[in-house]
Amino acid sequence: MRWGMVINLAKCTRCHACIAACRIEHFLPLGMTWPRLIAWETDIPGEELSTIPVRCNQCKEAPCVEVCPAEATKKREDGIVYVDNDKCVGCRYCIIACPYQNRTFFSKDKDPGYFPGSERTRFEKAGHKLYEHQAGTTEKCDFCLERIDAGMAKGLVPGKDREATPACVNTCQARALTFGDLDDPNSEVSKLIKDKNGFQLHPEYGTEPSVYYIDYKLGNAPSNVAPREEQTASHLQHLSTMEARAKQIFGKK
Amino acid sequence: MSRMATRQWMITHEWMVKPMHQREWIERRGIMIWIAETFTSLGAGLYLVSLFVGSWWGLLAGWVIIVFIKLPIHIAYFGKPWRFYQTMPPWSNAWKTSWFARGILFSVFFSMLGFVQLVFGQPDFVNLVGANICNPIYYTFGVLAGLNALGVGIYGGFIMNYVKGIPFWNQGLLPVLIMLAGVADGFGLIMAVGLAGGDASVIWAETGSRYLLLINVLLITTYMISAGYSSETAKLSIKELVAGPSAFMFWGGLILLGLIVPAGISIFGLIEGGEAATPLLITAIAAHTIGAFALKYCILRAGIYRPLLPKISAF
Numbered sequence: 151m152r153w154g155m156v157i158n159l160a161k162c163t164r165c166h167a168c169i170a171a172c173r174i175e176h177f178l179p180l181g182m183t184w185p186r187l188i189a190w191e192t193d194i195p196g197e198e199l200s201t202i203p204v205r206c207n208q209c210k211e212a213p214c215v216e217v218c219p220a221e222a223t224k225k226r227e228d229g230i231v232y233v234d235n236d237k238c239v240g241c242r243y244c245i246i247a248c249p250y251q252n253r254t255f256f257s258k259d260k261d262p263g264y265f266p267g268s269e270r271t272r273f274e275k276a277g278h279k280l281y282e283h284q285a286g287t288t289e290k291c292d293f294c295l296e297r298i299d300a301g302m303a304k305g306l307v308p309g310k311d312r313e314a315t316p317a318c319v320n321t322c323q324a325r326a327l328t329f330g331d332l333d334d335p336n337s338e339v340s341k342l343i344k345d346k347n348g349f350q351l352h353p354e355y356g357t358e359p360s361v362y363y364i365d366y367k368l369g370n371a372p373s374n375v376a377p378r379e380e381q382t383a384s385h386l387q388h389l390s391t392m393e394a395r396a397k398q399i400f401g402k403k
Numbered sequence: 404m405s406r407m408a409t410r411q412w413m414i415t416h417e418w419m420v421k422p423m424h425q426r427e428w429i430e431r432r433g434i435m436i437w438i439a440e441t442f443t444s445l446g447a448g449l450y451l452v453s454l455f456v457g458s459w460w461g462l463l464a465g466w467v468i469i470v471f472i473k474l475p476i477h478i479a480y481f482g483k484p485w486r487f488y489q490t491m492p493p494w495s496n497a498w499k500t501s502w503f504a505r506g507i508l509f510s511v512f513f514s515m516l517g518f519v520q521l522v523f524g525q526p527d528f529v530n531l532v533g534a535n536i537c538n539p540i541y542y543t544f545g546v547l548a549g550l551n552a553l554g555v556g557i558y559g560g561f562i563m564n565y566v567k568g569i570p571f572w573n574q575g576l577l578p579v580l581i582m583l584a585g586v587a588d589g590f591g592l593i594m595a596v597g598l599a600g601g602d603a604s605v606i607w608a609e610t611g612s613r614y615l616l617l618i619n620v621l622l623i624t625t626y627m628i629s630a631g632y633s634s635e636t637a638k639l640s641i642k643e644l645v646a647g648p649s650a651f652m653f654w655g656g657l658i659l660l661g662l663i664v665p666a667g668i669s670i671f672g673l674i675e676g677g678e679a680a681t682p683l684l685i686t687a688i689a690a691h692t693i694g695a696f697a698l699k700y701c702i703l704r705a706g707i708y709r710p711l712l713p714k715i716s717a718f
């Protein structure tokens with residue numbers, strides 16, 4: 151089993167919902183970035199804008215794992231590359247070595263609070279209790295491994311059952327993100343890669359990324375937008391998960 | 404207009420769309436890496452040169468630079484410095500794959516082995532204990548400490564050379580360049596030891612320095628040319644050094660002070676009959692040391708990543 155993601159570039163509407171979902175899911179401090187939506191403008195008429203959602207590629211041959219002197223960056227059997235923040239010494243070699251620049255060093259100045267100078271919001275206070283970010287260590291996307299593990303423990307299937315699926319995939323209203331097992335030739339991700347000639351970023355580095363891209367086109371997205379009811383449902387479902395967590399901490403207030 | 408030549412502007416998130424500089428190891432606290440890396444070269448180079456020259460004072464100075472300047476600065480850069488021990492066995496076996504972990508091990512072994520060598524080479528201690536006991540220990544530990552000093556001097560090159568995303572660093576020559584630059588710096592500093600009344604011959608050091616400077620000029624030229632052929636992004640790195648924002652450091656620090664001034668003084672000394680005058684030698688040593696800082700600065704500053712989509716942006 152090797153978890154992977156397929157990103158349909160033609161479908162991405164650059165709504166930033168995946169970025170927000172990851173921020174909410176992991177209570178990311180203001181200055182931290184796990185996934186990114188990178189975009190640029192060209193001067194080709196009719197093809198003015200392109201966007202590419204990027205996140206850690208969970209490389210099969212991950213340079214960040216090889217270089218980490220503290221063995222704090224590890225790869226699991228299911229292919230997920232994660233950081234053990236209790237072991238990380240903050241040397242930042244993994245940040246340098248990642249050819250895709252998908253890692254961020256977390257320093258205190260990256261957590262000024264969502265409203266600097268004001269009291270922390272309830273969301274932030276909840277985050278400090280639920281998801282500790284250790285200043286002085288490095289972080290990155292981990293394919294929401296806590297969701298995958300908790301979901302699988304309940305017999306759910308990542309990529310199919312929302313509870314076991316990464317937050318950004320759930321929330322994408324355009325359905326541009328697909329998650330599943332790359333080792334299963336019948337999984338949706340494998341089929342998409344095969345049918346649509348999925349490509350990886352810089353395969354020549356030999357890193358074997360687990361994130362694939364399909365339907366690339368230079369120029370204006372979107373070519374596809376999910377129906378309104380589907381958008382609303384995905385957003386609401388995600389927010390309701392967060393509400394349940396907040397209630398655990400603050401009671402019903 | 405071809406797509407390759409298309410002008411591109413980042414709008415939503417400016418990240419890896421165009422070639423992007425590495426910042427972690429040169430900006431803000433990253434300056435500490437620059438300083439630590441320079442002292443790595445200076446200390447390891449001086450230790451190795453002192454081993455050849457047989458200068459106990461040189462060994463001591465090299466050891467002090469590594470143990471009391473390089474290592475503390477490097478560790479202070481860590482986000483969690485007190486976890487430093489977790490990079491070594493038995494807490495971590497990362498040395499099998501990571502040059503960083505190897506470098507830390509080299510530094511620690513060097514600190515311990517070098518200490519023993521220094522103790523058993525200290526003239527008063529030798530007089531007290533006897534040369535027949537001290538000498539075998541001194542030489543054995545000298546070989547071991549020397550090998551580790553070699554590791555200390557070269558690992559920084561391998562660390563950078565491993566980074567596939569930065570073509571200017573991803574060159575086989577980089578570890579050699581960094582090692583030999585360190586040895587040249589060692590020759591510069593051993594002159595200082597000699598001038599300060601230590602046990603090193605200034606003439607010998609000047610001769611060594613002359614050869615090393617020549618080798619380094621050739622090496623730097625070869626490096627720049629071969630890197631330039633490797634990719635468009637590496638070409639940008641070279642442009643950055645030669646005519647970009649780092650040109651002052653490259654031409655003024657590395658080429659002028661690091662190479663031309665010491666070489667000029669050395670040649671002048673040769674013409675004058677063996678050894679340049681003391682003020683000139685002090686100038687050469689200072690220029691050499693500034694050159695060492697400039698070299699590391701240039702390498703770290705010119706670390707530019709290839710963009711994520713080379714097909715689109717021609718990198």
Ligand code: SF4
Nearest residue numbers: 206207209212214248
């Ligand atoms: S994308 Fe970067 S951080 Fe993620 S696994 Fe690959 S090398 Fe590591």
Ligand code: SF4
Nearest residue numbers: 218238239241242244
């Ligand atoms: S910053 Fe942390 S995770 Fe990254 S290489 Fe250093 S110890 Fe490993």
Ligand code: SF4
Nearest residue numbers: 172291293294316318
């Ligand atoms: S998979 Fe999870 S951790 Fe990674 S970007 Fe998506 S939400 Fe964030």
